[in-house]
Structure formats: C-alpha cells, structure tokens
Amino acid sequence: xxxxxxxxxxxxxxxxxxxxxxxxxxxxxxxxxxxxxxxxxxxxxxxxxxxxxxxxxxxxxxxxxxxxxxxxxxxxxxxxxxxxxxxxxxxxxxxxxxxxxxxxxxxxxxxxxxxxxxxxxxxxxxxxxxxxxxxxxxxxxxxxxxxxxxxxxxxxxxxxxxxxxxxxxxxxxxxxxxxxxxxxxxxxxxxxxxxxxxxxxxxxxxxxxxxxxxxxxxxxxxxxxxxxxxxxxxxxxxxxxxxxxxxxxxxxxxxxxxxxxxxxxxxxxxxxxxxxxxxxxxxxxxxxxxxx
Amino acid sequence: xxxxxxxxxxxxxxxxxxxxxxxxxxxxxxxxxxxxxxxxxxxxxxxxxxxxxxxxxxxxxxxxxxxxxxxxxxxxxxxxxxxxxxxxxxxxxxxxxxxxxxxxxxxxxxxxxxxxxxxxxxxxxxxxxxxxxxxxxxxxxxxxxxxxxxxxxxxxxxxxxxxxxxxxxxxxxxxxxxxxxxxxxxxxxxxxxxxxxxxxxxxxxxxxxxxxxxxxxxxxxxxxxxxx
Numbered sequence: 001x002x003x004x005x006x007x008x009x010x011x012x013x014x015x016x017x018x019x020x021x022x023x024x025x026x027x028x029x030x031x032x033x034x035x036x037x038x039x040x041x042x043x044x045x046x047x048x049x050x051x052x053x054x055x056x057x058x059x060x061x062x063x064x065x066x067x068x069x070x071x072x073x074x075x076x077x078x079x080x081x082x083x084x085x086x087x088x089x090x091x092x093x094x095x096x097x098x099x100x101x102x103x104x105x106x107x108x109x110x111x112x113x114x115x116x117x118x119x120x121x122x123x124x125x126x127x128x129x130x131x132x133x134x135x136x137x138x139x140x141x142x143x144x145x146x147x148x149x150x151x152x153x154x155x156x157x158x159x160x161x162x163x164x165x166x167x168x169x170x171x172x173x174x175x176x177x178x179x180x181x182x183x184x185x186x187x188x189x190x191x192x193x194x195x196x197x198x199x200x201x202x203x204x205x206x207x208x209x210x211x212x213x214x215x216x217x218x219x220x221x222x223x224x225x226x227x228x229x230x231x232x233x234x235x236x237x238x239x240x241x242x243x244x245x246x247x248x249x250x251x252x253x254x255x256x257x258x259x260x261x262x263x264x265x266x267x268x269x270x271x272x273x274x275x276x277x278x279x280x281x282x283x284x285x286x287x288x289x290x291x292x
Numbered sequence: 293x294x295x296x297x298x299x300x301x302x303x304x305x306x307x308x309x310x311x312x313x314x315x316x317x318x319x320x321x322x323x324x325x326x327x328x329x330x331x332x333x334x335x336x337x338x339x340x341x342x343x344x345x346x347x348x349x350x351x352x353x354x355x356x357x358x359x360x361x362x363x364x365x366x367x368x369x370x371x372x373x374x375x376x377x378x379x380x381x382x383x384x385x386x387x388x389x390x391x392x393x394x395x396x397x398x399x400x401x402x403x404x405x406x407x408x409x410x411x412x413x414x415x416x417x418x419x420x421x422x423x424x425x426x427x428x429x430x431x432x433x434x435x436x437x438x439x440x441x442x443x444x445x446x447x448x449x450x451x452x453x454x455x456x457x458x459x460x461x462x463x464x465x466x467x468x469x470x471x472x473x474x475x476x477x478x479x480x481x482x483x484x485x486x487x488x489x490x491x492x493x494x495x496x497x498x499x500x501x502x503x504x505x506x507x508x509x510x511x512x513x514x515x516x517x518x519x520x
Contacts, residue, residue, distance in 0.1 A: 006397035010385035148474050202343060203395045203442075204371030207363065292345055292366065 008200050009193055009213050019185055020224045025177060027229025027272050028172040028236075031265055035237065037059075037167035038261045044160040051149040055128065058257060061143040062113040071116045074141045078118065081133070083126035091116045178272070179279050182222075186283040198291070200237050207288045215281040222276025226269025233265060293319040293481045294340060295451065296469035299349030301335055308347070309335045315500060317483070319449075322476045324492050325485040326510075327502035333485045334378075336502065337452050340483065341375045342366055345498060354449060358432075371399055374448035380439040382427040388414065388434075389423040390439045413421045413441045415469075420463070440468055450481045456506045457491060470493060 052232075057074055060069035065066060071089060078087045095114055096105075122128060137144040192199060197210055237257075294317040302308045310332045317323060326334050338344040339351060342358065351358040353369055361369070376393075382391045393410045401409075414423050417437040419430075427435055435458045443451060451472065457465035469491060475484045483500070486492065492499065499510040 005393060008383065008386065008394065017484065048514055195381070196383055197386075198343075198393065199383060201399065202370060203343060203396045203398050206367045209398065292342060 007213055007216065008196060008205075009217060019181075019221050020228060021245070022181060023222060023225025023276065024179070024228025024232065026174050026178045027226050027268055029234040030171055030178075031229055031268055032172040032232040032236070033050060033167040033174065034264055034268070035233070035257075037080060037164050037171070038258065038264060040160045040164050040167070042258050042260075044157055044164075047153055047156055049161075050116070051153045053122050053124065055130075055149065056147040057118040057120060057137070058115045058145045058147060059118070059143050060115045060145055064113070067113070067143065070141045070143050071118065074118060074137060074144055077120075077140065078120055081128075081129060081136075083122040083123050085123045088119045090119065097213045114121070149238055153218060165212055167229075175275070178275065182218060182243065182276050182279040184216065186280040187287060189214065190284055190287050197288075201288070201291055207285050211281045211284040214284045215277045218280035219277035221274050222273035223269055225276070226272035229268055230265060231270070233268075293317050293321070293354060294483075295350075295352040296339075297350040299339065299346045301344065301347050307505075309505050310339075310346075310502075310504045310507075312382070313505075314348070315507060315509060317481055319481055320476065320479045322473075322482045322495075322497045323484070324497055325483050325502070326489075326492065326499045329487065331502040332384065332505045333502055334454065336500075336507075337454055337483070340450065341373050341452055342370055363397045371395070372449040374443035374446065374451040376436075376440050376451075376453035376456045378458065378485075380427070380435045382435055382438055382442070382449065384427055387421055387424050387426060388430065388438050390425065391438055392445055394498060395442060395446045409445060410441075412446065415443055416436075417441050417468075428494060433461065433464060436460055437464070437468070440471070444471065444475060447475070447478070448480060449500045450483070451475060452483050452485070454485045455487070456484060457486065457488065465491070 057078065059067050059071045059074060061070055075087055076088060078084055095117070099114070130148065134144075134146055136144070200210060293305065294315075296313050296315050299310060299313040300308045301310045314343055315338065316418065323334050335344070339346055339358075339476045340353065344352070345359065354372060356365055356369055358366075358369075382388075383394070386394070392414060396406045396409065411420070411423070414420050419434060419437055419441070422430060422434060427438065430438065436456065436507055440453070440456060443453070453472070456472075458467055460468065472484065473495070484491075501508050501510050
C-alpha cells in the first residue's frame with residue numbers, strides 16, 4: 001500500500017467495457033497485420049532457400065529427336081559437374097501436369113514442340129558459375145537455356161516485401177490510433193474524476209501516485225482488450241485454416257504457422273496492456289502539471 | 293509557520309480578490325478568519341492549502357518559499373496541512389471510513405494503523421455506526437464531522453477549517469471546537485474561517501479579518517500566538 005498508494009478511483013465499468021472492445025478490435029487488426037507480415041517473411045525465406053539450391057535447364061528444340069539427344073547430353077554433362085546434388089529430367093507426365101492449367105487434359109504435348117526441362121539440385125552452400133556452365137553446355141547442347149529462377153523470384157520477393165511494408169505501416173497506424181484512443185479516454189477519465197483527483201491532490205497525493213491509480217485501470221483495460229483481440233484472431237485464423245484444408249490447389253501454399261507467429265500473437269495482450277498503461281500514465285501526469 | 297508578504301490574487305482580468313495581504317502566523321497559533329461572504333476568505337485559505345498560486349507577493353509555508361517550491365516540496369507541504377472544506381468534499385464513492393483513511397493511506401501508513409486510528413477518530417466524532425456508509429447517506433452534520441476527521445487524522449502542522457461548525461448543532465460544534473483547541477495545544481497552527489461571531493466570542497482569539505480583499509488583524513496589537 002505504501003509503495004503503490006491507495007486506489008481512490010471509482011469503477012467506470014460501462015466506459016471500460018466499451019474501451020475493452022475498441023482496443024480488442026484494434027488488437028485484432030494489428031494481429032492480422034502481424035500474422036500477414038511474419039507469414040509473408042517466412043514464405044519469402046522459403047522461396048529464397050528453395051531457389052538458391054536449384055536451377056532449371058530447358059532444351060528448346062523443335063525437332064523431337066534432336067531435343068532428346070541434347071537432353072541426354074545435357075544430363076550427362078550436368079551429372080559430371082562438381083557441386084551438383086541431383087539432375088532430374090521432367091517426364092512427359094510431369095510436363096502434362098505443368099501445362100494442364102493452361103491447355104487442359106489432352107495429349108497435345110505429344111504433338112507440340114514442348115521444351116524438355118531438367119531440374120538441377122545443388123549441394124547446400126554451393127554456388128555454380130553460370131557463365132562456365134553455359135559455355136560448357138553450349139558446345140554439345142546448343143539448345144540449352146539456363147533458368148536460375150532469379151527473375152521470377154525477384155518479382156515475388158519484391159511483392160512480398162511490399163506486402164510486408166504495408167503490414168508494418170498498418171501496425172504503426174494501429175499503434176498510433178490505439179495510443180490516440182487511450183490518450184483521449186484517459187483525458188476524459190481524468191475530467192470525469194476531476195473532483196476526486198483535486199481532493200487527493202490536496203490531501204498530498206503525488207502526481208505519480210495519482211497516475212498509478214489511472215494506469216492500474218488502463219493496464220486492466222489494455223490486457224482485456226488484448227485478450228479479446230487475440231480471441232478474434234484465433235477464431236479468424238482457425239476458420240481460415242479449416243477452409244484451407246478443403247481447398248486442393250497447386251497455387252495455394254500450405255498454411256502453417258511458425259512458432260514466431262504464435263509467440264508474437266500471445267505477447268500481444270501483454271504488449272497492449274503495457275502500451276495502454278504507459279500512455280495513460282504519461283497523459284495523466286502531463287495533465288496534472290496543470291494543477292499547482 | 294505561515295508568512296504572506298504583499299500578496300495579491302486575481303482571477304482573470306477583474307480586480308484583485310485579495311490585495312496587499314501581509315501577515316505572519318507563528319507555529320501553534322490559533323486564529324479566526326472572519327469577513328463577509330465574498331470578502332476573500334476562501335481565496336486566502338486556497339493560498340495556504342496550496343491550491344492556488346498568488347498573482348503577486350511572497351508566501352512562505354513552514355519555511356518553504358511557495359512560489360519557488362518544486363512539486364515534490366508542495367506535496368510534502370500538503371501532507372502537513374489539513375483542510376476542512378465548507379462543502380466537505382468527501383469522495384462519494386468511498387465509505388466514511390475510506391474517506392477518513394485517505395490521508396493516512398496517501399502518507400503510506402500500514403493498514404493496522406489505518407484501521408486503529410480511523411476507527412478511534414470516527415468513534416470520537418460520533419460516526420462509529422456510520423463508518424461503512426457512503427457520504428450520500430450521511431446528514432450534513434455527519435458529513436462535516438467526517439470531513440473534520442479526514443482533516444485531522446494525520447495530526448497536521450496547520451489545520452484550516454472553512455465554516456466547520458456551520459452544519460452541526462451547538463453541542464457538536466462545541467465538541468469540534470474543543471477538538472481544534474486540543475490539536476492547537478499539541479502545536480497545530482489553526483486558522484478557522486467563520487462568519488459566526490458566537491465562536492469568536494466564546495473562544496477569543498486573534499482574527500484575520502478580510503474586508504473586500506483587504507486584511508486587518510483584530511485586535512491590532514494581538515500577539516500572533518496561542519489561544520488568548
């Protein structure tokens with residue numbers, strides 16, 4: 001009691017109930033932005049990792065016999081190169097599956113000069129001198145085209161980074177909006193309790209002691225709001241996850257949540273409580289300076 | 293204990309509510325603050341209990357220069373000044389017990405001390421049976437006694453009372469005056485604002501008399517000391 005001071009404020013259950021929900025919605029929106037940002041980052045890391053360890057060699061030759069001869073030659077050359085873990089030519093079935101979304105289920109690939117594709121996996125930590133590889137292939141496989149995936153990966157990474165920056169901007173805006181709401185509410189609360197504050201001030205309560213009484217209230221509001229927000233996030237993510245289980249598509253990445261996402265989400269109510277508490281404290285202390 | 297030098301106070305652009313007020317009150321002195329309604333009694337009390345800064349002049353309370361005092365010093369001074377307000381200013385959401393306990397809890401007293409001292413004082417002012425009631429259920433006189441109990445619970449160095457006997461019967465008023473005298477005897481400097489000359493006559497003491505914001509001391513040759 002002597003360290004913390006008395007709790008002299010009346011309960012304002014109605015106002016606090018409303019504020020709990022307002023903060024809960026802010027936390028929900030912030031949390032969704034956090035989840036998006038983290039998941040996008042993890043997705044981009046996955047893309048980077050998979051692209052860094054592989055390349056594709058295409059044999060673009062219209063004559064089927066020559067195409068197959070050059071494919072065999074390319075596979076032989078690639079298998080002799082140091083640093084290469086595996087070399088796999090995509091079979092007709094795989095090619096048909098790749099083209100299916102565009103041309104449907106047909107045997108058209110038998111009559112079209114579709115390039116053959118060779119997936120090359122590199123050993124971890126190995127980087128290939130593309131210039132040397134290209135020169136080596138050109139001698140025996142003039143139809144070879146090397147694709148390191150850099151082009152499409154750069155585009156995807158740029159998109160992911162842009163989306164992450166938007167998530168970060170949303171988080172900052174939500175934080176600013178939450179602080180503004182708390183400042184406004186704390187000022188209103190101080191105004192509503194003006195007589196109480198004036199009396200305890202006159203009785204010798206220090207500014208910090210008065211501020212503590214308010215910050216206790218706002219810590220509780222922030223924590224409850226954070227828990228409401230977390231519950232909403234859990235419901236939405238759970239719902240999305242449930243829906244994703246029913247969708248089978250090559251275009252949708254498998255939805256899984258990293259530990260970082262869970263830890264960050266679980267920390268949100270506490271972080272919200274701290275932000276709310278310190279904002280209220282600073283607001284009240286600043287307002288009290290207006291009193292003698 | 294309390295020193296005013298050429299103190300003036302005005303609210304807004306109007307004329308001064310208090311003008312050129314100068315006086316010194318010695319530690320342990322007992323003074324009535326008299327004057328008609330609007331003479332500036334409440335403004336003078338506000339300056340002493342540090343709710344207001346003067347527009348001009350110098351004020352010293354317990355050897356501290358109020359104008360230059362830090363917020364920490366002002367807090368320390370307020371804890372040594374007890375005030376009984378004319379409108380009581382009890383916190384409506386707290387029980388009588390908690391209202392009276394507030395100054396002790398603010399000072400950091402432990403709960404055993406709070407319980408013992410508050411119960412004792414509430415019994416003394418006749419509110420033992422009402423200690424758990426909210427102020428809204430108390431009569432005017434009971435509220436006044438609770439307000440007095442809150443003001444004296446920490447045995448302040450200075451006790452200011454604004455019309456403390458205004459809402460109680462004569463018997464209770466007499467008891468309260470006796471309480472003030474007992475506190476004065478143990479060294480509390482008393483300033484009691486009243487327009488009821490009966491108490492001034494019954495407990496003759498020097499008066500700080502305000503008339504339209506100007507202060508005079510009655511009698512003029514009064515020693516600024518104890519109860520006469």
